[in-house]
Amino acid sequence: MDSREQQIIDSWQERARAYQELTDRWSIFGRLAERLIDLLPSPLEGPLIDLAAGAGLLSARLLHRHPQAQVYLVEPAEAMLELAVRRVGSRSIGHARVSAAQVDRVPLRAGAVLCSAAAHLVDENEVFPSVASVLQPGGRFIFNLWWHSWESTVHIDPGPRWRALLEQDLSELGESATLPAPTRPRIRTRHGFSQAGQRAGLDMIHTQTDTDRLPLAFFLDFTAMASDFLADLSPARRAVVLRTARARANAEVSIQTTRFVLQKRAARP
Numbered sequence: 001m002d003s004r005e006q007q008i009i010d011s012w013q014e015r016a017r018a019y020q021e022l023t024d025r026w027s028i029f030g031r032l033a034e035r036l037i038d039l040l041p042s043p044l045e046g047p048l049i050d051l052a053a054g055a056g057l058l059s060a061r062l063l064h065r066h067p068q069a070q071v072y073l074v075e076p077a078e079a080m081l082e083l084a085v086r087r088v089g090s091r092s093i094g095h096a097r098v099s100a101a102q103v104d105r106v107p108l109r110a111g112a113v114l115c116s117a118a119a120h121l122v123d124e125n126e127v128f129p130s131v132a133s134v135l136q137p138g139g140r141f142i143f144n145l146w147w148h149s150w151e152s153t154v155h156i157d158p159g160p161r162w163r164a165l166l167e168q169d170l171s172e173l174g175e176s177a178t179l180p181a182p183t184r185p186r187i188r189t190r191h192g193f194s195q196a197g198q199r200a201g202l203d204m205i206h207t208q209t210d211t212d213r214l215p216l217a218f219f220l221d222f223t224a225m226a227s228d229f230l231a232d233l234s235p236a237r238r239a240v241v242l243r244t245a246r247a248r249a250n251a252e253v254s255i256q257t258t259r260f261v262l263q264k265r266a267a268r269p
């Protein structure tokens, strides 16, 4: 694992509890997970892997809808995995603290691998082959991507709007603080996914883009999870700035997420 990948995992390790609270507060995460579950084949065959399982949101939804499903949790951040195991551990068939590229170490052959809100954090050239090797022939890799990491939706940029709100509040409250630097995720393309899929023996059989409206407060809450959020301010002042900005952040933004289904080629007779 390279240091960049480890840094990303560490950043989720430290935000684990904050992330679970965020997903409790904002239904978008549950909706994204539900939409992936909608794409599972019926009847469900074989074990399912929840890849980058986080605090277990997708697995919990899956087991609610399919109580007989055999779910295996894969998540590299220990604090996240602990939350997931606490949430669904007794109803899962196991778990492993490994990265997505190491999912081939999991000792089972899955009917499907699901991955919600995390594909932008990993490299498809490493993850697709590893996923392919844990899938049964005909098995499916079902995942989604936020707008910022997909070529067709990357034009959506709520950043300037929520940043302007924070700047306005800092100025009105007489505070000065460094705003978090804009992040520039790598943009995935249909061509890149198809090529990486072909090399791994996975055919892209479905894509679908969904639209949701989110108030600007969502983006403030997401950003505020980071431990260095407005780190120049005392915790009390930071809380005041965030509260004031949130109170004004009712304007809604349309965002888009895209779902993908890749199918492992059946073995030749």
Ligand SMILES: C[S@@+](CC[C@H](N)C(=O)[O-])C[C@H]1O[C@@H](n2cnc3c(N)ncnc32)[C@H](O)[C@@H]1O
Binding pocket: 005, 008, 009, 012, 013, 023, 029, 033, 051, 052, 053, 054, 055, 056, 057, 058, 075, 076, 077, 080, 098, 099, 100, 101, 115, 116, 117, 118, 121, 122
């Ligand atoms: C936004 S959370 C999504 C969690 C969960 N899938 C959900 O829908 O709530 C992103 C998760 O990806 C995990 N992650 C980060 N880098 C990863 C990697 N290289 N391999 C697997 N998971 C990774 C993080 O630890 C975190 O739990």
